[in-house]
Amino acid sequence: MKKGQENKQIPDHSYVPERPQKLSGPLDHVLQVLHILEKTYPDAHCALHFNSPFQLLVATILSAQCTDIRVNLVTERLFLSYPDADSLAEVDQTVLEDVIRSTGFFRNKAHSLIACARMIRDRHNGQVPSSLEELTELPGVGRKTANVVLGNAFQIPGMVVDTHVKRISFRLGWTKNTDPNKIEMDLGRILPEKKWVEASHLLIFHGRRICKAPVPICSECPVAPYCPKKGLKKSR
Numbered sequence: 001m002k003k004g005q006e007n008k009q010i011p012d013h014s015y016v017p018e019r020p021q022k023l024s025g026p027l028d029h030v031l032q033v034l035h036i037l038e039k040t041y042p043d044a045h046c047a048l049h050f051n052s053p054f055q056l057l058v059a060t061i062l063s064a065q066c067t068d069i070r071v072n073l074v075t076e077r078l079f080l081s082y083p084d085a086d087s088l089a090e091v092d093q094t095v096l097e098d099v100i101r102s103t104g105f106f107r108n109k110a111h112s113l114i115a116c117a118r119m120i121r122d123r124h125n126g127q128v129p130s131s132l133e134e135l136t137e138l139p140g141v142g143r144k145t146a147n148v149v150l151g152n153a154f155q156i157p158g159m160v161v162d163t164h165v166k167r168i169s170f171r172l173g174w175t176k177n178t179d180p181n182k183i184e185m186d187l188g189r190i191l192p193e194k195k196w197v198e199a200s201h202l203l204i205f206h207g208r209r210i211c212k213a214p215v216p217i218c219s220e221c222p223v224a225p226y227c228p229k230k231g232l233k234k235s236r
Protein backbone atom coordinates (compact mmCIF):
# COMPACT_ATOMS: atom_id res chain seq x y z
CA MET A 1 0.00 0.00 0.00
CA LYS A 2 1.39 3.38 -0.93
CA LYS A 3 1.84 6.12 1.61
CA GLY A 4 -1.34 8.17 2.03
CA GLN A 5 -3.48 5.63 0.18
CA GLU A 6 -5.61 5.00 3.26
CA ASN A 7 -7.01 8.53 3.03
CA LYS A 8 -8.41 8.12 -0.48
CA GLN A 9 -12.07 7.51 -1.00
CA ILE A 10 -13.49 4.08 -1.71
CA PRO A 11 -14.66 4.16 -5.36
CA ASP A 12 -18.18 5.49 -5.69
CA HIS A 13 -20.95 2.97 -6.35
CA SER A 14 -23.90 5.23 -6.99
CA TYR A 15 -27.28 3.62 -6.64
CA VAL A 16 -29.42 3.03 -9.71
CA PRO A 17 -32.71 1.35 -8.81
CA GLU A 18 -33.53 -0.45 -12.06
CA ARG A 19 -32.69 -4.06 -12.76
CA PRO A 20 -31.42 -4.98 -16.24
CA GLN A 21 -34.07 -5.46 -18.87
CA LYS A 22 -35.02 -8.90 -20.10
CA LEU A 23 -33.01 -10.49 -22.81
CA SER A 24 -33.62 -9.52 -26.44
CA GLY A 25 -31.98 -9.98 -29.84
CA PRO A 26 -29.85 -12.75 -31.34
CA LEU A 27 -27.64 -14.59 -28.90
CA ASP A 28 -25.52 -16.99 -30.88
CA HIS A 29 -22.35 -14.96 -30.77
CA VAL A 30 -22.54 -14.15 -27.07
CA LEU A 31 -23.52 -17.67 -26.06
CA GLN A 32 -20.71 -19.11 -28.14
CA VAL A 33 -18.20 -16.94 -26.31
CA LEU A 34 -19.66 -17.97 -22.97
CA HIS A 35 -19.58 -21.62 -23.99
CA ILE A 36 -15.89 -21.39 -24.89
CA LEU A 37 -15.09 -19.61 -21.63
CA GLU A 38 -17.01 -22.30 -19.69
CA LYS A 39 -14.83 -24.96 -21.29
CA THR A 40 -11.68 -22.90 -20.71
CA TYR A 41 -12.39 -22.07 -17.06
CA PRO A 42 -14.52 -24.92 -15.66
CA ASP A 43 -13.49 -23.94 -12.13
CA ALA A 44 -14.51 -20.26 -12.40
CA HIS A 45 -16.07 -19.29 -9.09
CA CYS A 46 -16.15 -16.64 -6.38
CA ALA A 47 -12.64 -16.67 -4.91
CA LEU A 48 -13.62 -15.00 -1.63
CA HIS A 49 -13.97 -17.27 1.43
CA PHE A 50 -17.18 -17.03 3.44
CA ASN A 51 -19.59 -19.07 5.56
CA SER A 52 -22.62 -16.78 5.47
CA PRO A 53 -24.12 -13.94 3.41
CA PHE A 54 -22.78 -11.48 5.99
CA GLN A 55 -19.24 -12.79 5.67
CA LEU A 56 -19.44 -12.54 1.88
CA LEU A 57 -20.71 -8.99 2.19
CA VAL A 58 -17.79 -8.07 4.47
CA ALA A 59 -15.25 -9.79 2.20
CA THR A 60 -16.62 -8.04 -0.88
CA ILE A 61 -16.44 -4.60 0.76
CA LEU A 62 -12.85 -5.35 1.75
CA SER A 63 -12.00 -6.47 -1.79
CA ALA A 64 -12.23 -2.93 -3.22
CA GLN A 65 -8.76 -2.14 -4.61
CA CYS A 66 -7.40 -5.33 -3.01
CA THR A 67 -6.68 -8.88 -4.14
CA ASP A 68 -8.96 -11.76 -3.15
CA ILE A 69 -5.95 -13.57 -1.71
CA ARG A 70 -5.18 -10.70 0.64
CA VAL A 71 -8.84 -10.38 1.64
CA ASN A 72 -9.03 -14.09 2.47
CA LEU A 73 -5.99 -13.79 4.71
CA VAL A 74 -7.55 -10.85 6.54
CA THR A 75 -11.04 -12.32 6.89
CA GLU A 76 -9.69 -15.60 8.23
CA ARG A 77 -8.58 -13.67 11.31
CA LEU A 78 -11.43 -11.14 11.28
CA PHE A 79 -14.22 -13.74 11.28
CA LEU A 80 -12.75 -15.59 14.27
CA SER A 81 -13.65 -12.63 16.48
CA TYR A 82 -16.41 -11.00 14.41
CA PRO A 83 -18.30 -13.66 12.45
CA ASP A 84 -21.66 -11.84 12.21
CA ALA A 85 -23.38 -8.46 12.16
CA ASP A 86 -24.05 -8.40 15.91
CA SER A 87 -20.39 -8.82 16.82
CA LEU A 88 -19.02 -6.50 14.13
CA ALA A 89 -21.53 -3.78 15.08
CA GLU A 90 -19.88 -3.53 18.50
CA VAL A 91 -16.22 -3.44 17.47
CA ASP A 92 -14.13 -0.36 18.15
CA GLN A 93 -13.21 1.29 14.83
CA THR A 94 -9.50 1.57 15.60
CA VAL A 95 -9.37 -2.13 16.47
CA LEU A 96 -11.07 -3.00 13.20
CA GLU A 97 -8.77 -0.66 11.25
CA ASP A 98 -5.80 -2.51 12.62
CA VAL A 99 -7.16 -5.91 11.53
CA ILE A 100 -8.06 -4.82 7.98
CA ARG A 101 -5.19 -2.34 7.43
CA SER A 102 -3.43 -4.43 4.76
CA THR A 103 -6.50 -4.34 2.45
CA GLY A 104 -6.01 -0.59 1.82
CA PHE A 105 -8.48 2.27 2.31
CA PHE A 106 -8.81 0.79 5.79
CA ARG A 107 -10.33 3.81 7.52
CA ASN A 108 -13.17 4.16 5.05
CA LYS A 109 -13.68 0.41 4.94
CA ALA A 110 -13.79 0.11 8.73
CA HIS A 111 -16.28 2.96 8.94
CA SER A 112 -18.49 1.36 6.27
CA LEU A 113 -18.30 -2.13 7.78
CA ILE A 114 -19.37 -0.97 11.24
CA ALA A 115 -22.19 1.21 9.88
CA CYS A 116 -23.27 -1.65 7.63
CA ALA A 117 -23.25 -4.19 10.49
CA ARG A 118 -25.28 -1.83 12.69
CA MET A 119 -27.92 -1.30 10.01
CA ILE A 120 -28.19 -5.05 9.41
CA ARG A 121 -28.51 -5.64 13.16
CA ASP A 122 -31.00 -2.85 13.78
CA ARG A 123 -33.09 -2.89 10.60
CA HIS A 124 -32.84 -6.49 9.39
CA ASN A 125 -32.67 -8.54 12.60
CA GLY A 126 -29.03 -9.37 12.00
CA GLN A 127 -29.70 -11.00 8.63
CA VAL A 128 -28.36 -9.67 5.33
CA PRO A 129 -31.32 -8.69 3.12
CA SER A 130 -31.68 -10.50 -0.18
CA SER A 131 -32.93 -7.76 -2.50
CA LEU A 132 -30.85 -5.40 -4.59
CA GLU A 133 -32.78 -2.41 -3.25
CA GLU A 134 -32.22 -3.24 0.42
CA LEU A 135 -28.60 -4.25 -0.10
CA THR A 136 -27.71 -1.00 -1.84
CA GLU A 137 -29.21 0.97 1.05
CA LEU A 138 -26.49 -0.43 3.32
CA PRO A 139 -23.45 1.83 3.93
CA GLY A 140 -20.55 1.04 1.60
CA VAL A 141 -22.63 -1.27 -0.60
CA GLY A 142 -23.03 -0.44 -4.29
CA ARG A 143 -24.53 -2.48 -7.11
CA LYS A 144 -21.34 -4.46 -7.69
CA THR A 145 -21.13 -5.60 -4.08
CA ALA A 146 -24.88 -6.23 -3.92
CA ASN A 147 -24.79 -8.37 -7.06
CA VAL A 148 -21.86 -10.42 -5.71
CA VAL A 149 -23.89 -11.18 -2.57
CA LEU A 150 -27.12 -11.88 -4.46
CA GLY A 151 -25.47 -14.27 -6.89
CA ASN A 152 -23.09 -16.12 -4.59
CA ALA A 153 -24.87 -16.14 -1.21
CA PHE A 154 -28.52 -16.22 -2.29
CA GLN A 155 -28.31 -17.72 -5.81
CA ILE A 156 -30.29 -14.76 -7.14
CA PRO A 157 -29.06 -13.64 -10.59
CA GLY A 158 -26.86 -10.57 -10.41
CA MET A 159 -24.45 -9.26 -13.05
CA VAL A 160 -21.21 -8.12 -11.40
CA VAL A 161 -19.37 -5.39 -13.31
CA ASP A 162 -15.85 -5.10 -11.94
CA THR A 163 -12.77 -3.79 -13.73
CA HIS A 164 -12.31 -7.07 -15.68
CA VAL A 165 -15.94 -7.35 -16.78
CA LYS A 166 -15.93 -3.68 -17.76
CA ARG A 167 -12.79 -4.03 -19.89
CA ILE A 168 -13.60 -7.34 -21.59
CA SER A 169 -17.24 -6.60 -22.38
CA PHE A 170 -16.06 -3.42 -24.12
CA ARG A 171 -13.36 -5.23 -26.12
CA LEU A 172 -15.85 -7.91 -27.11
CA GLY A 173 -18.25 -5.24 -28.35
CA TRP A 174 -20.94 -6.21 -25.84
CA THR A 175 -21.18 -2.63 -24.61
CA LYS A 176 -20.19 0.84 -25.77
CA ASN A 177 -20.47 2.27 -22.28
CA THR A 178 -17.81 2.84 -19.67
CA ASP A 179 -20.12 3.48 -16.73
CA PRO A 180 -20.51 0.23 -14.71
CA ASN A 181 -24.23 0.74 -14.13
CA LYS A 182 -24.88 1.18 -17.87
CA ILE A 183 -22.64 -1.80 -18.67
CA GLU A 184 -24.65 -3.89 -16.21
CA MET A 185 -27.83 -2.95 -18.08
CA ASP A 186 -26.21 -3.74 -21.46
CA LEU A 187 -25.01 -7.15 -20.30
CA GLY A 188 -28.36 -7.83 -18.68
CA ARG A 189 -29.99 -7.32 -22.08
CA ILE A 190 -27.69 -9.62 -24.08
CA LEU A 191 -27.04 -12.37 -21.52
CA PRO A 192 -29.70 -14.79 -20.28
CA GLU A 193 -30.56 -14.05 -16.65
CA LYS A 194 -29.61 -17.57 -15.57
CA LYS A 195 -26.09 -16.93 -16.91
CA TRP A 196 -25.39 -13.64 -15.14
CA VAL A 197 -23.53 -15.05 -12.13
CA GLU A 198 -21.51 -17.56 -14.13
CA ALA A 199 -20.72 -15.00 -16.85
CA SER A 200 -19.34 -12.63 -14.23
CA HIS A 201 -16.98 -15.31 -12.89
CA LEU A 202 -15.91 -16.36 -16.39
CA LEU A 203 -15.09 -12.83 -17.53
CA ILE A 204 -13.18 -12.14 -14.30
CA PHE A 205 -11.16 -15.34 -14.73
CA HIS A 206 -10.49 -14.47 -18.38
CA GLY A 207 -9.42 -10.95 -17.45
CA ARG A 208 -6.94 -12.20 -14.86
CA ARG A 209 -5.37 -14.76 -17.15
CA ILE A 210 -5.61 -13.67 -20.82
CA CYS A 211 -7.52 -10.47 -21.51
CA LYS A 212 -5.35 -8.40 -19.23
CA ALA A 213 -5.03 -4.64 -18.94
CA PRO A 214 -3.39 -2.89 -20.62
CA VAL A 215 -2.03 -5.56 -23.01
CA PRO A 216 -4.10 -8.70 -23.55
CA ILE A 217 -2.65 -11.98 -24.84
CA CYS A 218 -4.87 -12.23 -27.91
CA SER A 219 -2.59 -14.84 -29.52
CA GLU A 220 -3.61 -17.30 -26.78
CA CYS A 221 -7.24 -16.24 -26.46
CA PRO A 222 -9.84 -18.96 -27.16
CA VAL A 223 -12.53 -16.42 -28.05
CA ALA A 224 -10.36 -14.38 -30.43
CA PRO A 225 -12.41 -15.45 -33.52
CA TYR A 226 -15.46 -13.81 -31.93
CA CYS A 227 -13.73 -10.67 -30.65
CA PRO A 228 -13.67 -7.35 -32.55
CA LYS A 229 -11.01 -6.12 -30.09
CA LYS A 230 -12.74 -2.78 -29.64
CA GLY A 231 -10.54 0.01 -28.35
CA LEU A 232 -7.42 -2.14 -28.45
CA LYS A 233 -4.16 -0.48 -29.50
CA LYS A 234 -1.73 -3.20 -28.55
CA SER A 235 -1.85 -6.94 -27.89
CA ARG A 236 0.44 -9.92 -27.62
Ligand code: SF4
Nearest residue numbers: 211216218221224227
Ligand atom coordinates in the same frame (compact mmCIF):
# COMPACT_ATOMS: atom_id res chain seq x y z
S1 SF4 B 1 -9.14 -11.52 -28.47
FE1 SF4 B 1 -7.87 -10.21 -27.14
S2 SF4 B 1 -9.19 -8.48 -26.64
FE2 SF4 B 1 -10.53 -10.11 -27.40
S3 SF4 B 1 -11.19 -11.21 -25.55
FE3 SF4 B 1 -9.39 -12.25 -26.34
S4 SF4 B 1 -7.66 -11.36 -25.23
FE4 SF4 B 1 -9.42 -9.99 -24.97
